[in-house]
Amino acid sequence: QVQLVQSGGGLVQPGGSLRLSCAASGLTLDRYTIGWFRQTPGKERERVSCVSPVGNTYYADSVKGRFTISRNNAKSTVYLQMSSLNPEDTAVYYCVTTNRAGTYYWRETGFGSWGQGTQVTVSS
Numbered sequence: 001q002v003q004l005v006q007s008g009g010g011l012v013q014p015g016g017s018l019r020l021s022c023a024a025s026g027l028t029l030d031r032y033t034i035g036w037f038r039q040t041p042g043k044e045r046e047r048v049s050c051v052s053p054v055g056n057t058y059y060a061d062s063v064k065g066r067f068t069i070s071r072n073n074a075k076s077t078v079y080l081q082m083s084s085l086n087p088e089d090t091a092v093y094y095c096v097t098t099n100r101a102g103t104y105y106w107r108e109t110g111f112g113s114w115g116q117g118t119q120v121t122v123s124s
Helices: none
Strands: 003-007 010-012 018-025 034-039 046-051 057-059 067-072 077-082 091-098 111-114 118-122
Touching: 003 091, 003 111, 018 034, 018 091, 018 118, 034 067, 034 077, 046 067, 046 077, 057 067
Parallel strands: 010 118
Antiparallel strands: 003 018, 018 077, 034 046, 034 091, 046 057, 067 077, 091 111, 091 118
């Protein structure tokens, strides 16, 4: 059974930094595209960042230059390092895989496994 377990959320002041982790079990992490989405009540779900099996990365314009996605294949863990945080970054963050191994994206495969979500609140 595939499971994604998230950690690292919490409260941070504007301008601060936070790192989210997503630990995967039951799949070979480096064979899947995996990324981070965020959800705020009343707003559309936003794709924040993702990384493909060959290392290609994507960042939403709203986070480009501030967030960095990375992957530790030995630990089957994906990270999202968030810097220069502002209140607009407040959301529930989810990690999620594609539903097929290989260099695919969600529009081709649909969604695979979801993490449980973690709250990030940026406030003074």
